Amino acid sequence: MSDDRQHPMLQYIINNPEAFANNLAKTLENAGKALAAYLEPREKGEVKQDGADELTNVIKTLAQVGEYWASDPQRAVEAQSRLMTGYIDLWNSSLKRMMGESSLPAAQAEPRDKRFADPDWNDNQFFDFIKQLYLITSKWAEDLVLDASGLDEHTRHKAEFYVTQISNALSPSNFLMTNPELLRLTLESNGENLVKGMQHLVEDIKEGHGAVKIRMTDTSKFALGKNLGLTPGKVVAENDVCQVLQYEPTTTEVLKRPLLIVPPWINKFYILDLTPEKSFIKWAVDQGHTVFVISWVNPDERQAQKSFEHYMKEGILNSLDVIKRATRQQEVNAIGYCVGGTLLSVTLAYMAARGDERIKTATFFTTQVDFTYAGDLKVFVDEEQIAMLEKKMAEHGYLDGSKMASAFNMLRSNDLIWSYVVNNYLKGKDPFPFDLLYWNSDSTRMPAANHSFYLRNCYLENNLAKGRMEMDGERLDLSKVKVPIYNLATREDHIAPPRSVFLGSGCFGGPVDYVLSGSGHIAGVVNPPSRNKYQFWTGGKPEGQLEDWLKKAEEHPGSWWPHWDAWIRSQDATLAKARKPGAYRMKILGDAPGSYVTMKA
Template sequence: MSEQTKDGNNFFYDPAELADIVGKANNQYQKLIEQLMSRQSGMSDPSLSIFSDVSESFQKMAEQIAVNPMVVYEEQMNLWKSQIQLWQNATRQLLGETVDPVIEPARDDRRFTDAEWVENSLFDFIKQSYLLFSRSMFNMVHNVEGLSDHSRQTVDFYARQYINAMSPSNFVATNPEVLRRTIETKGRNLIQGMEQLVEDLKSSRDGLNVSMTDARAFTMGVNVATTPGEVVYQNDLMQLIQYKPSTEKAFKTPLLIVPPWINKYYILDLRPGNSLVKWLVEQGHTVFIISWVNPGPKLRDKSFENYMLEGPLAAIDAIEQATGEKEVNLISYCIGGTLTASTLAYMAANNDKRVKSATYMATLQDFTDPGEIGVFINESSLKGIEKQLDRDGYLDGRAMSFSFNLLRENDLFWSFFINNYLKGERPTAFDLLYWNTDSTNMPAAMHKFYLRNMYLENNLIKPGGISLNGTPIDLTKIETPVYFVSTIQDHIAKWTATYKGAQAHSGPVKFVLAGSGHIAGVVNPPDKKKYGFWTNDTLAETPDAWFAGAEKHEGSWWPNWQDWVTSNQYADPKAMVAAREPGKGKLKVIEAAPGSYAAKKIVDVLKADAAEAVAS
């Protein structure tokens, strides 16, 4: 007979049923091993990895510990005392006493929310033992002296990866929620989880890209990227989309959006309720946006310079043909903002004044403090990345996505690992996560230039530090009025670092700090009344001084931007024109938005390039 729960579910299986489950699991594990072996066969050179300098940083930490071993000794003593207290508490609990926990999870730690982590004495003991070990490890890393900032950041990052990977919530036998699910489904959750893992490995590159959403639930142009528009221009690197107006009159000066080429442009047009693009159209702007190509090996020689010439500069020329207007207002985001700043400096050097105003959203121009992304960027790891780029001709966007997800590993990796592979559940449909997994590649020439000149050597902020199309770039020559908006919780472009870019400009600068993070703080429609933002009319000497004198406002920063762009007449509010329809100017419609460039997935691009290479 099988033992049963109160609800009648079997705790244990009969022998025949158990043998069947194990047999199916064994078949799935075989497929998994085959996938792992086939992926490892192409990675024989460990230098082709962004993780190639990890051992060096840990070696430096070991050397410092050898010099001052008391750091380890003191932490071991503290851990030992805490463990003794935990054992004593466990004994008292078995005797029926109520005891206070020795350690508790952080308030924002969602790994231990299941009631059994508290109510079941065994799982409570496992949880607290793990938390004590975690605290001890983190303290030891943080207290070691004599490490450079980069080495400390690297050791801290990888120690965190190891500690969070060892969480008892990540294992079947020590996760009460997974154990319940296994009993309820008679192990089918594990079979389904392994099937999903095999599929995810097939679609991954240099890491495991865990499925975060049901990709089958989304179709671009249907339930994401839905704002009506037309592609009116294209070249090797981008398609230019012009959106259909929703007002009878429009501002005379058109608006060009320069999004990042990491992932797709439609982060700014996910759905009608949170689309910045749709909102801008409704305010009376003639909106154009660049949709970057998803490049494969054949575009390996496209450089950062090409992205400038064939991106915003080509778009400005095309907009003049479409509307008859020489001048534009620019909005840029993330790496698109870095390119925009470079473009404005290039235009300033060539006395080109076609940009009336520019807006930077979550944009780094001074890379002195690049945040945790800096863990992946140093001379040793960069040489490995450059070797890989030279070999392949591109950086696979799936590998970059995996690295970015490790910056928030518990939220963007392990939570989905548990849900998909241990619980055997399919991820729910979520448009933001669909966009997040819709990665794009990076051309070799562009990415090598960008990583070395921006992240490693921080040359953009140095007058003449880089040259584009034969022109030295100097951000201090930019006199264009600019609006900087950063987000207070951004871990990709830290607001205190973006502030340094604002200080480099010579023209009028308005700096705004929005609530939340890199995406939510930017994509924050006014009707939600979320997060809030800070303003300060004075660009203080330091970020802290600016914040100390800033005023907090409720809701979205979007209306504040609209007031700025109109009150300063960058959008020339008194000079309204009849709303412009795509295709009515000198540029004819090529295809409907979102366009074929945005529709291309990485696997499609690589298959097409491979087929073309064979044919030639």
């Protein structure tokens, strides 16, 4: 047996005190540079001091929870007693363990919690004590919110979300002296990890122009048109809202109906055209679809007044005109992803009101039309917060892409924030090159008018589902949308929860096939058959409760892509000769993936 196994505390002793002292000095020097990088844009007036309004909102929300418990002395005593009971149980079990007796832990981490995967979180009594102390305290804080009766549902939802964010931030896994893996690494390397980590922090603050733009991947390993977005195609139309891309056919015959893909503008379309083996666009082309994709502009102040109506008319409706000129076909299959699907559903209701029947089938990827169960993003939506956001957007005419990226990352803060803080700044490691995370970091801005309409009409007032949304003088009624719909949800989705997508299925007036894929908002969609990952469920009509539907649903291994392709062909399998971009004297404006998608926020 090695000395380290005989004396486990030896791994927590400095190997070379002189080298450690030198590296500590370098770390402090880099910390000064990080502070300077943070202050410089603020001193120049390039960055406004903000965050006070958000902090005020958090404090007000949590204060309402505190008022509930403090308003009744008996309740307050009960709350304190619950916490002290947990601490006493921990103290007693720790004493037993010190005396060599067997004892059950007072609190245990979830088996899937990666933060406490290191063996010393259990084997070393000091770190085990710290971990259990944290778990007991965080669980107690969460229960305070859940048990605070009398709070309205929105306030409770916000309080629960904020407590989770604070709890995640204060985890002992995020701090050098309370994380055994970090402490060992620091002592073994004589602090070199901290030197490199602080260098990363300086670089990330400079990259974020005074804010910490946490790197999730090695961005130098990816570039659009070189190893991402490689499916051959052409830009065949362009306006100040979007470019329209048409992809080169790879089959001699294609389905007669072209396929229009409406991606979200909250992110860039190439999530559906990552590497060739992951590309839904390439796969659809190879199956014989004539694929057109809308590539939304990365807006600035010039698009400030572009609303949902502009995106509908200059985006989807204009693209239908482009497709007719490019293929001489009027009938189209359409796909909408996330908010692109919400816009597509709005467009379908508008077209139904106008008697426009060009879209013959609609496919939705993780799309919400009824926002009753819209998940944790509803935390950010109430009159006070929207008014605050509109005031900020009015300054430049758009919402900065980093704001939306931060909101999405907070939905899974342990995975998408704190794991990278630990890896990049405390371990001093470079993040692993990963195409999906490169895309995730490639944020986009939001036009002020569009984003305000979306938040108010969908998240805040749920007007589309209630039949109260108006567009260009038309009151929109989804029940008048009679086209067949393939409605894909993903089981672990934090953005468009499967329950929300399921509920939205009932809004439409035609046949709806609800399909549930394994994994989440991105991986559940970008799941090519060649990888044979996850699974999907199909079943009867999406009626009643999702849980009841699932009990009767049939599980299928692998990707849902072939199932969708078969569904499309079941609607109309008529074939036609393949069409190349530029046919019928269509002007070619450039190569795919186009110029709009390369614009940085």
